[in-house]
Amino acid sequence: MDVNKYYRNIPKVDIIMEDERIKELSDDTSRDLVLECIRKVTEDIRAFISDNPEKEEEINSLTKNLINNIILQVNRLSSYKMKKVINGTGTILHTNLGRAPISIDAAERAKSIATGYSNLEFDLESGIRGSRYSHFEKIVSKITGAEAAMAVNNNAAAVLLILSSLAKDKEVIVSRGELVEIGGSFRVPDVMKQSGAKLVEVGTTNKTRLNDYEERISSETAALLKVHTSNYRIVGFTESVSIEELSDLGRKYNLPVIEDIGSGVLMDLTRFGLTYEPTVQHSIRAGVDILCFSGDKLLGGPQAGIIVGKKQYIDKIKKHPLNRALRIDKFTAALLESIFHEYIDQEKASENIPVLKMMKMNNEDIRLRAEALAERLKEIKGLNISVEECFSQIGGGALPLEKMKSHAVCIKPETMSCAAFERQLRHLEVPIIGRVVNDTFLIDLRTVLEGEDQIIYDGIKSMFK
Numbered sequence: 001m002d003v004n005k006y007y008r009n010i011p012k013v014d015i016i017m018e019d020e021r022i023k024e025l026s027d028d029t030s031r032d033l034v035l036e037c038i039r040k041v042t043e044d045i046r047a048f049i050s051d052n053p054e055k056e057e058e059i060n061s062l063t064k065n066l067i068n069n070i071i072l073q074v075n076r077l078s079s080y081k082m083k084k085v086i087n088g089t090g091t092i093l094h095t096n097l098g099r100a101p102i103s104i105d106a107a108e109r110a111k112s113i114a115t116g117y118s119n120l121e122f123d124l125e126s127g128i129r130g131s132r133y134s135h136f137e138k139i140v141s142k143i144t145g146a147e148a149a150m151a152v153n154n155n156a157a158a159v160l161l162i163l164s165s166l167a168k169d170k171e172v173i174v175s176r177g178e179l180v181e182i183g184g185s186f187r188v189p190d191v192m193k194q195s196g197a198k199l200v201e202v203g204t205t206n207k208t209r210l211n212d213y214e215e216r217i218s219s220e221t222a223a224l225l226k227v228h229t230s231n232y233r234i235v236g237f238t239e240s241v242s243i244e245e246l247s248d249l250g251r252k253y254n255l256p257v258i259e260d261i262g263s264g265v266l267m268d269l270t271r272f273g274l275t276y277e278p279t280v281q282h283s284i285r286a287g288v289d290i291l292c293f294s295g296d297k298l299l300g301g302p303q304a305g306i307i308v309g310k311k312q313y314i315d316k317i318k319k320h321p322l323n324r325a326l327r328i329d330k331f332t333a334a335l336l337e338s339i340f341h342e343y344i345d346q347e348k349a350s351e352n353i354p355v356l357k358m359m360k361m362n363n364e365d366i367r368l369r370a371e372a373l374a375e376r377l378k379e380i381k382g383l384n385i386s387v388e389e390c391f392s393q394i395g396g397g398a399l400p401l402e403k404m405k406s407h408a409v410c411i412k413p414e415t416m417s418c419a420a421f422e423r424q425l426r427h428l429e430v431p432i433i434g435r436v437v438n439d440t441f442l443i444d445l446r447t448v449l450e451g452e453d454q455i456i457y458d459g460i461k462s463m464f465k
Contacts, residue, residue: 006053010042010063010066016066016070017034017035017038021067022034022067029074029078033074037077038070041069044062045063045066083430084430086430086431086448086449086455086456087433088434088447089435090390090391090406090408090447092359093296093297093298093355094395100297100299100300100302100396101355101449102300102302103339103342103353106342107335110331110334113330113334114330118330118334120135133150135333136151136337137150139340139344140340141308143266143340144266144281145281146308146309147309147311148308148310148311148315149314150306150307151328151336152305152323153332154294154304155260155295155304157326159292160194161317161326163191163195164195165317166223166256166316167196168197170220172197172198172221172225173200173202173224173225174199174202174224175201175203175227176202176203176204178225178227178228180229188227197223200216202215202216206237206239207237208239209239210241210245210246210249223255223257223258224246224249224250224256224257226243242286243282243283243286244287247286247288256310256313257287257288257289258288258289258290259290259291259292260293261278261280261291262294263293263396263399264295264306266299267346267349269359269399271350272359273404274359275401277298277398277399288309289313290309290317292308293305293306297396298355298394298396301336302339304328306336358446363405363407366406366407366446367407369453370409370445373445373453374409377460383414383464384413385409385411387408387410388407388410388442389406389408390406390408392447406444406446407444408435408445409442410440411441412439413441419436425463428459432459443456
C-alpha cells in the first residue's frame with residue numbers, strides 16, 4: 001500500500017490560499033486565522049492517514065472536502081458563541097435561555113447610553129460627582145411606594161449584601177419552610193452563612209406560627225427574614241405567618257423585617273387569569289423595612305437584585321464595602337430606569353414588556369398564529385405538520401403550579417429521527433429550541449416573539465433544500 005500518495009494529495013498551504021473561496025474568507029475574517037485553520041485541517045488529515053491507512057474512501061473524502069472543512073473551521077472560530085435563539089418551549093422565563101426578554105424601547109434607550117458617555121455618576125445640576133442609583137431610584141420609589149431603592153447584580157447578591165450590612169455576627173430568624181434553594185445549588189442558608197449572619201430556624205417545614213418567631217427573639221437578634229417560596233408550594237396541612245403579622249412583630253421589638261420576594265411582581269397577575277402572586281407594593285404597604293427581588297423574572301427587566309425599603313437601611317446598605325463589588329453597570333442602570341418607567345401605565349406595561357405580554361396572550365390568538373405557521377410549513381416536503389393544544393408555564397422559579405393553555409406547531413420529520421431533527425434545529429444560524437414529546441417536535445407559539453415566525457419557517461426550510 002502506497003500511503004505516501006495520500007499525503008501527496010494534500011495541497012500545500014500556498015496553493016490552498018490561492019483558492020477563490022479561501023481568498024474571500026481571508027478578506028472577510030483574518031489571514032492569520034485562515035492560515036491557522038488550514039494548518040489544523042491538513043494536520044488532522046495527515047493524522048487520520050497515519051492512524052487509518054487502510055480507509056481509502058474516508059481519506060479521499062477528507063481530501064476532497066478539505067476547502068469546505070477549512071471554511072467550517074474558520075466560521076466556527078470567528079462566529080459569536082452567544083446568539084439569539086427562538087424560544088418555542090412555552091416556558092416564558094426560561095433560565096437557560098436568558099429569562100426575561102427586554103422590551104425593544106428599553107433596549108434601544110440602553111443602547112444609546114452604552115455606546116457613548118453618560119451621566120452615570122455625574123450630577124448635571126451641580127456639576128459634581130453623583131450617584132449611579134439616582135437615575136432610577138426616584139422612579140422605583142414612585143412605583144413601589146418605598147422610601148429608597150438601589151440595585152446590585154442579582155437577587156442572591158442583594159440578600160448577601162443586606163445581611164452583611166445589617167446582621168453580620170448577629171442572629172436572623174427565618175421559617176424552616178422558607179429555607180429555599182434558589183437554583184444552581186445556591187441555598188438561602190449558604191448565602192446567610194457567607195454574609196456572617198447566624199441562621200435561627202423556627203417552626204417546621206409545613207407549619208410556622210407567629211409565636212415561633214417571638215419565642216426566639218433575643219438580644220442577639222438583628223432581623224426577621226421572610227423568603228417568598230416562589231419556586232415551589234407546600235399544600236395541605238400548612239400554616240404560615242403573613243407579612244403583615246411579621247412586620248407588626250418587628251415593630252414591636254424594634255427589629256427590621258427583611259423580605260426576599262423573589263420574582264418581583266409589580267402588578268396584580270389575576271388580571272391575566274393567573275393565580276395571585278404577592279406584589280412588591282403590597283409588602284411595602286404591610287410595613288416591610290427592606291425588600292429585594294429579581295430584575296429578570298416577572299418584572300421583565302435585566303438581571304439585577306433590586307433592593308427597596310426604608311431610607312435609613314438602604315443608606316447603610318449603600319455604604320457597605322461589598323456593595324462596590326456587586327454594583328450594577330451603566331447598561332443595567334439604564335435598562336432598570338426604562339423598565340420601571342413602563343410601569344407608570346400598567347396597561348402600557350402589559351403591552352410593551354414581553355414577559356407580561358406573553359402572560360396576557362389570548363389562547364385563541366395563539367391558535368390562529370400556530371395554524372398560519374403550520375400551513376406554511378406544510379409546503380416543506382418530508383414533514384408531518386399539525387397544531388395541538390398544549391400548556392405553557394411561567395418558569396424561572398415563579399408561579400410553579402401555574403399552567404396556561406396554549407397551542408403548538410407539532411412537527412414529525414419523515415426522513416430523520418426527531419432527535420436528529422431537534423439537533424439540526426439547534427445548529428441553525430438562529431437556533432430553534434422547542435420540546436420533544438412522543439417523538440414529535442413542539443413549538444409553543446406563546447413564547448415565540450413577534451416577527452420570529454418567519455425565521456422559524458426560513459430555518460426549517462433551509463434544512464430540506
